[in-house]
Amino acid sequence: MESETLIEDGFRLFSSSSSSSKPSKSTTPTTTTTSAVTKTLTLPTPPNPTTFANLGLAPWAVSICAALRMKRPTPVQCSCIPRIIAGEDVLGLAETGSGKTAAFALPILHRLALDPFGVFALVITPTRELAYQLADQFRALGSCLNLRCVVVVGGMDSVGQARALAARPHVVVSTPGRLKVLVEGNSDLPAVFAKTKFLVLDEADRVLDVGFEEELRVIFRCLPEDRQTLLFSATMTDNLQALLEVSANKSYFYQAYEGFKTVESLKQQYVFVPKRVKYVYLLHILSKMEEKGMRSAIVFVSTCRSCHLLSLLLEELDQSAVALHSYKSQALRLSALNRFKSGQVPVLLATDVASRGLDIPTVDLVLNYDIPRYPRDYVHRVGRTARAGRGGLSVSLVTQNDVDLVHKIEDVIGKQLDTYECKENEVLDEFTKVCKAKRVAKMKMIDDGFDDKVKARKAQKQKSLAEKGLLKKRKWNRSKKGQKRAKTEQDPHQDRS
Numbered sequence: 001m002e003s004e005t006l007i008e009d010g011f012r013l014f015s016s017s018s019s020s021s022k023p024s025k026s027t028t029p030t031t032t033t034t035s036a037v038t039k040t041l042t043l044p045t046p047p048n049p050t051t052f053a054n055l056g057l058a059p060w061a062v063s064i065c066a067a068l069r070m071k072r073p074t075p076v077q078c079s080c081i082p083r084i085i086a087g088e089d090v091l092g093l094a095e096t097g098s099g100k101t102a103a104f105a106l107p108i109l110h111r112l113a114l115d116p117f118g119v120f121a122l123v124i125t126p127t128r129e130l131a132y133q134l135a136d137q138f139r140a141l142g143s144c145l146n147l148r149c150v151v152v153v154g155g156m157d158s159v160g161q162a163r164a165l166a167a168r169p170h171v172v173v174s175t176p177g178r179l180k181v182l183v184e185g186n187s188d189l190p191a192v193f194a195k196t197k198f199l200v201l202d203e204a205d206r207v208l209d210v211g212f213e214e215e216l217r218v219i220f221r222c223l224p225e226d227r228q229t230l231l232f233s234a235t236m237t238d239n240l241q242a243l244l245e246v247s248a249n250k251s252y253f254y255q256a257y258e259g260f261k262t263v264e265s266l267k268q269q270y271v272f273v274p275k276r277v278k279y280v281y282l283l284h285i286l287s288k289m290e291e292k293g294m295r296s297a298i299v300f301v302s303t304c305r306s307c308h309l310l311s312l313l314l315e316e317l318d319q320s321a322v323a324l325h326s327y328k329s330q331a332l333r334l335s336a337l338n339r340f341k342s343g344q345v346p347v348l349l350a351t352d353v354a355s356r357g358l359d360i361p362t363v364d365l366v367l368n369y370d371i372p373r374y375p376r377d378y379v380h381r382v383g384r385t386a387r388a389g390r391g392g393l394s395v396s397l398v399t400q401n402d403v404d405l406v407h408k409i410e411d412v413i414g415k416q417l418d419t420y421e422c423k424e425n426e427v428l429d430e431f432t433k434v435c436k437a438k439r440v441a442k443m444k445m446i447d448d449g450f451d452d453k454v455k456a457r458k459a460q461k462q463k464s465l466a467e468k469g470l471l472k473k474r475k476w477n478r479s480k481k482g483q484k485r486a487k488t489e490q491d492p493h494q495d496r497s
Helices: 059-067 077-083 098-112 130-140 158-166 176-185 208-220 238-250 275-287 304-316 330-341 375-382 403-413 423-426 432-449 450-467 471-488
Strands: 092-093 121-124 149-154 169-175 199-201 228-232 252-256 265-274 298-301 323-324 346-350 363-368 392-398
Touching: 059 098, 059 323, 059 363, 077 092, 077 098, 077 252, 092 098, 092 238, 098 130, 098 199, 098 228, 121 130, 121 208, 130 149, 130 169, 130 330, 149 176, 158 176, 169 176, 176 208, 228 238, 275 298, 275 304, 275 363, 275 392, 275 423, 275 432, 304 323, 304 346, 304 432, 304 450, 330 346, 363 375, 375 392, 375 403, 392 403, 403 450, 432 450
Parallel strands: 092 228, 092 252, 121 169, 121 199, 149 169, 199 228, 265 392, 298 346, 298 363, 323 346, 363 392
Antiparallel strands: none
8 A cells, every 4th residue: 555545644643754764673572762853751661560550550540450450561551551651653563362452541541531621532443343342441441530432333323423422522432434424424523523632543454444545534634633643453464564664753663463373372273074064063063162161152254144044043953142243233233242242142153343352251262164265364263262361262164165275374373273073973963953944044034135135235335336436446456455465465474574
């Protein structure tokens, strides 16, 4: 991506007038010192900080961390919290589950307590579910501040959201599309963000995807030039590298990125299955959860249709599960996620909308019903378990068509998947019962008109893109992105350059 794509004059972190010197690209934690032209209250990073108190946080924030059983700051928190408190722009790269949310939420709340007003911080994230999770974490960390935090996402009442923004909450957590619609549709709303102190892009590699370019341009124009900009991501991409290079010495850069990495506490296994009985193996593995002491599982599928069909199949077999995909209303998506989080149901069926950022401690098993096309997506999926030092298991159902994809994944993560022990005779004992249930599930899907909904939404989307003149542009961008991504993931070290 060319550097001009997302750089606005008011987007200070990525100002095109930055020095041409390039920061270090080491895979060990790296910093880029702040230039004299950057408006900061420069404070040195404390030597070997081991407690939250040593990071410069207020006593109330330290107490909150203790109450939430956050005993010691993680490396990304040790490095980034003092810099953010000091007023610096930050780009932080750290693996999934490393505590990135607290790394930006705590210093923002620390600064908010000194000068409370709204809107103090705007947090942009790529998915609705992640937006709600981030808001929950802000509320937990700011529980003693009477924090007003609003979530602005699609699928919910836009009038109510506009009113909530007009009331100037302290923190706004939003997806790009809905916020763009609101600020363009109400001439009073851009002024709400005129004094915003912080812009945060969480899962920045996804937010800065070319698909959000138009939305981000609109949002950036509402924000003041003297804000702090914080970007956090688990993976380095070409977009982030380009923006980092043009920001040069104007930002603090923390990097603990070693390519597409999975944690050591995660057991990664596969079972080779005939394609036509894959769903039978799925049911067998899920039936063994209680026996193996597994509290809950996330099953990842590639399409909304597969997700819906599997949910009907499990329902027919009296297997308690909920589904999460983009063809559900936002209210139903939230309900499904809350039931899963609270332990009311042990299985969540999901597309990749659930592969980023979600932190649910009870997830002991991740099942890849469909193998993802790109190793990056595999890493994010399996990162939903074995978090914060806990153990976890991932099992991938591999058919004859998936062998090459699995080999690419193994090349990128630097390890081979182990074999999941599965007795074929035991699995196929349930074959007839499961086949009958699948036929019933397919008939139910026809009756509820799911395929018609898919066709109607696709036609509506194509029409909307055509009216905006974006149809050809997006096709070209997807083609270019696919070529880049394929080239990058042939070489697991490519992202470091």
